[in-house]
Amino acid sequence: MADSAQAQKLVYLVTGGCGFLGEHVVRMLLQREPRLGELRVFDRHLGPWLEELKTGPVRVTAIQGDVTEAHEVAAAVAGAHVVIHTAGLVDVFGRASPETIHEVNVQGTRNVIEACVQTGTQFLVYTSSMEVVGPNTKGHPFYRGNEDTLYEAVHRHPYPCSKALAERLVLEANGREVHGGLPLVTCALRPTGIYGEGHQIMRDFYRQGLRLGGWLFRAIPASVEHGRVYVGNVAWMHVLAARELERRAALMGGQVYFCYDGSPYKSYEDFNMEFLGPCGLQLVGARPLLPYWVLVFLAALNALLQWLLRPLVLYAPLLNPYTLAVASTTFTVSTDKAQRHFGYEPLFSWEDSRTRTILWVQAAGSSAQ
Numbered sequence: 001m002a003d004s005a006q007a008q009k010l011v012y013l014v015t016g017g018c019g020f021l022g023e024h025v026v027r028m029l030l031q032r033e034p035r036l037g038e039l040r041v042f043d044r045h046l047g048p049w050l051e052e053l054k055t056g057p058v059r060v061t062a063i064q065g066d067v068t069e070a071h072e073v074a075a076a077v078a079g080a081h082v083v084i085h086t087a088g089l090v091d092v093f094g095r096a097s098p099e100t101i102h103e104v105n106v107q108g109t110r111n112v113i114e115a116c117v118q119t120g121t122q123f124l125v126y127t128s129s130m131e132v133v134g135p136n137t138k139g140h141p142f143y144r145g146n147e148d149t150l151y152e153a154v155h156r157h158p159y160p161c162s163k164a165l166a167e168r169l170v171l172e173a174n175g176r177e178v179h180g181g182l183p184l185v186t187c188a189l190r191p192t193g194i195y196g197e198g199h200q201i202m203r204d205f206y207r208q209g210l211r212l213g214g215w216l217f218r219a220i221p222a223s224v225e226h227g228r229v230y231v232g233n234v235a236w237m238h239v240l241a242a243r244e245l246e247r248r249a250a251l252m253g254g255q256v257y258f259c260y261d262g263s264p265y266k267s268y269e270d271f272n273m274e275f276l277g278p279c280g281l282q283l284v285g286a287r288p289l290l291p292y293w294v295l296v297f298l299a300a301l302n303a304l305l306q307w308l309l310r311p312l313v314l315y316a317p318l319l320n321p322y323t324l325a326v327a328s329t330t331f332t333v334s335t336d337k338a339q340r341h342f343g344y345e346p347l348f349s350w351e352d353s354r355t356r357t358i359l360w361v362q363a364a365g366s367s368a369q
């Protein structure tokens with residue numbers, strides 16, 4: 001790129017910028033993107049914390065909008081150089097209908113792509129998910145896999161189906177001509193289960209443990225490993241990918257990258273105990289306290305109750321056949337593709353990530369008292 005262009009200040013748009021990941025992406029951009037001139041934060045629900053960011057040197061524009069509304073998306077995208085599309089409906093508990101999940105995750109992504117094409121925005125980073133790959137419904141382990149590992153991806157649940165469709169739209173859009181004649185450059189990042197400050201499920205487990213007198217009960221064998229990734233590192237990977245898409249368009253365009261860092265591979269419950277343990281909780285049982293078939297039965301019962309009660313009340317417990325299958329299937333990632341393609345190295349060590357998360361859980365727990 002020419003020197004004059006290097007000095008140019010860029011306009012970034014973050015969709016879903018007030019969500020768990022989105023807030024970290026927003027803050028990371030402000031801290032680590034020297035070319036940032038304006039940051040647009042687009043979300044259906046704007047957070048009050050955005051106000052404090054408006055006093056800094058970078059112009060921060062909060063836009064309340066809905067990705068399913070094409071005209072709202074187009075207005076937000078117009079004039080942006082880079083879009084980080086992280087808005088999504090994350091629901092594996094049956095809170096939203098399959099149609100709504102599809103509308104937000106697939107049609108919303110289509111609207112973002114079309115807005116880029118119509119308004120001439122050239123760079124698009126999409127937050128995909130590990131669930132585009134798996135775990136599949138057959139319970140096949142994905143062990144230390146990378147972006148090229150062969151795996152039978154079978155999606156039935158609306159959330160992974162929607163993420164897979166949306167990711168495909170983003171990758172297929174790479175190379176399309178945008179307004180002004182230049183090509184659109186896209187890539188997709190696939191986080192595994194994200195943890196860190198703002199992680200609601202972690203906070204819910206903590207509160208549940210407090211209610212149970214400080215105990216949590218093992219349900220999943222310790223041998224089932226999950227890859228988890230710290231939210232600060234996921235945000236950092238988004239910022240780097242967005243920055244490097246321009247310089248390395250030929251290499252990165254149309255590519256997918258798992259999000260990874262140095263977090264240890266552990267079972268979902270043992271990993272959570274890395275944070276909940278220092279907050280005073282204990283996980284009871286070296287082995288699951290209930291036989292697996294009982295969990296399968298309870299998960300099926302929850303699904304039935306959800307269906308029966310739907311006309312009256314929303315019943316959406318943590319345990320359902322899908323979450324049980326995900327929690328019971330090994331899914332770990334081992335790759336260096338992002339490092340090779342755009343120089344990604346985790347910004348936060350495991351020790352830092354752990355400490356930051358523990359401090360947040362402690363604060364979130366005490367504010368609930």
Ligand SMILES: NC(=O)c1ccc[n+]([C@@H]2O[C@H](COP(=O)([O-])OP(=O)(O)OC[C@H]3O[C@@H](n4cnc5c(N)ncnc54)[C@H](O)[C@@H]3O)[C@@H](O)[C@H]2O)c1
Pocket residue numbers: 015016017018019020021022042043044045065066067068086087088089090104108127128129130163190191192193194195
């Ligand atoms: N949390 C995880 O473990 C995880 C793992 C892999 C991928 N992801 C992906 O990361 C992204 C962010 O997830 P998160 O965990 O931060 O979820 P989140 O629910 O905290 O954040 C999503 C944000 O999108 C916004 N949003 C939802 N519907 C919208 C709409 N119609 N229009 C505009 N904004 C809308 C929400 O208000 C929210 O602020 C999602 O795309 C999700 O699929 C999350």
Ligand SMILES: C[C@@H](CO)CCC[C@@H](C)[C@H]1CC[C@H]2[C@@H]3[C@H](O)C=C4C[C@@H](O)CC[C@]4(C)[C@H]3CC[C@]12C
Pocket residue numbers: 090092129130131192193194201219220268269318319322323324326327
């Ligand atoms: C059986 C319970 C006993 O304690 C444990 C249930 C845990 C489940 C609720 C979670 C286990 C794995 C989680 C998912 C995983 O971390 C990856 C995800 C990808 C992301 O795109 C969305 C969130 C999630 C689906 C995440 C959701 C919660 C789990 C199923």
